[in-house]
Amino acid sequence: xxxxxxxxxxxxxxxxxxxxxxxxxxxxxxxxxxxxxxxxxxxxxxxxxxxxxxxxxxxxxxxxxxxxxxxxxxxxxxxxxxxxxxxxxxxxxxxxxxxxxxxxxxxxxxxxxxxxxxxxxxxxxxxxxxxxxxxxxxxxxxxxxxxxxxxxxxxxxxxxxxxxxxxxxxxxxxxxxxxxxxxxxxxxxxxxxxxxxxxxxxxxxxxxxxxxxxxxxxxxxxxxxxxxxxxxxxxxxxxxxxxx
Numbered sequence: 001x002x003x004x005x006x007x008x009x010x011x012x013x014x015x016x017x018x019x020x021x022x023x024x025x026x027x028x029x030x031x032x033x034x035x036x037x038x039x040x041x042x043x044x045x046x047x048x049x050x051x052x053x054x055x056x057x058x059x060x061x062x063x064x065x066x067x068x069x070x071x072x073x074x075x076x077x078x079x080x081x082x083x084x085x086x087x088x089x090x091x092x093x094x095x096x097x098x099x100x101x102x103x104x105x106x107x108x109x110x111x112x113x114x115x116x117x118x119x120x121x122x123x124x125x126x127x128x129x130x131x132x133x134x135x136x137x138x139x140x141x142x143x144x145x146x147x148x149x150x151x152x153x154x155x156x157x158x159x160x161x162x163x164x165x166x167x168x169x170x171x172x173x174x175x176x177x178x179x180x181x182x183x184x185x186x187x188x189x190x191x192x193x194x195x196x197x198x199x200x201x202x203x204x205x206x207x208x209x210x211x212x213x214x215x216x217x218x219x220x221x222x223x224x225x226x227x228x229x230x231x232x233x234x235x236x237x238x239x240x241x242x243x244x
Contacts, residue, residue, distance in 0.1 A: 039108065039215045040126040041136040041222055090236065091150045091161045092141055093190070097133040098167040104129060108211065111174045123211045133168065133222065140226040145233055161190040162233060166225075171218070176209035179217045183225060187233060199241035201228050 103109065108123040125132050138149040141164070155161055170182035182202045189195040203224045207217035232239035 034122045036122045036124060037211070038124050038126045039211070041132040041215070041219055042139055043219050089159070090145075090147060090233070091155060091159055092138075092145065092147055092233070093151050093161050093163045094134055094138040094141065094149050095151070095163060095165045097130045097137070098165075099130050099133075099171075100169070103168065103171050108215070109173075110214065111172055120211065129171075133166070133171075136219070136222045137164075137166065137226055137229070140223060141230055141233070144226060144230040155190075162236060163188045163190055164229065164233075171221075173207060173214045173218065175207060175211070175214050177207060178204050179207045179214060179221055180204050181218075181221045181225060185229060187229075187236065187239075189237070195237055197232065197239065197241065199228075199232065201225055201242065203228075 105119065106124050106128065108120045108125065110118050110120065112118050127135070138151070141147075142149050150161060164185065164187055166183055166185040168181070168183050170180060173179045180203070182200075184198065184200050186196060186198040188197075203221050205217045205220045205224070207214045228242045231242060
């Protein structure tokens with residue numbers, strides 16, 4: 001009996017063709033791998049100065065100046081400003097920022113609708129979001145108050161420390177519409193824990209459709225939050241919560 005091997009040969013050819021197509025698809029996929037972009041809530045120093053100069057700022061110009069500039073010989077107009085708002089006599093200690101688990105993600109999370117969110121795998125925070133928020137608040141409060149954040153440092157004797165705790169309740173973004181922030185925060189005097197003030201702040205900013213535009217709007221939110229906090233800290237211990 002004669003046996004034919006042609007069907008086997010045909011199967012081998014088809015199998016080889018599938019392998020070749022699979023290899024080509026894998027190579028094509030590797031060549032078009034999406035690029036991950038990283039974002040931060042701390043703007044460059046020059047941009048911080050512009051943000052701190054917005055009309056929403058609750059402090060006077062003298063408070064917003066770095067301490068090195070405030071120590072220069074003031075002009076008459078500057079003297080009047082400094083007499084109203086001298087450089088802070090307090091150190092600050094900005095504690096780690098608390099976040100809900102839903103927000104504590106390395107990826108940027110945006111709202112798709114009232115009940116749906118989207119996790120952007122290729123748009124991530126440069127550091128954990130809680131660290132991004134703490135760093136941004138620390139940098140801006142230090143500049144606004146002309147003081148230093150002594151978190152993790154030995155505090156020299158003779159100067160009081162105000163401990164600042166922020167618990168973020170909402171930090172949401174609707175691209176092309178707005179970004180929203182809701183936070184509970186407290187200030188306590190390190191040497192006298194009975195001196196404590198607890199506040200709640202909610203803020204909204206318009207936002208563009210691009211991820212970069214959304215992050216810039218969130219930067220403005222954090223700046224507005226630091227404005228509100230700085231206004232209270234500058235009047236400590238007489239400061240009261242802002243109405244916002």
